[in-house]
Amino acid sequence: MRHRPIDDAWAQQLLDRAEDRLAGARAFTARQAAGGPSRRPPGATRVWLGNLLIATGHRLLEPVPEPATRA
Secondary structure (H helix, E strand, O other): OOOOOOOOHHHHHHHHHHHHHHHHHHHHHHHHHHHOOOOOOOOHHHHHHHHHHHHHHHHHHOOOOOOOOOO
């Protein structure tokens, strides 16, 4: 961070905040470039939901075992 000789504390605070935001933005873009996209592929949610529905349907269609003794 650069230090500028400014007599106004409010202006110094604004400059510091702007430099911090720029540093954060640079770090964010560096992480994005290094790690690639952080989003899932476009159809991933649809595939996940379809698998969930199929598994639920299979579970509901399984035969129910008969009780050992009748009440």
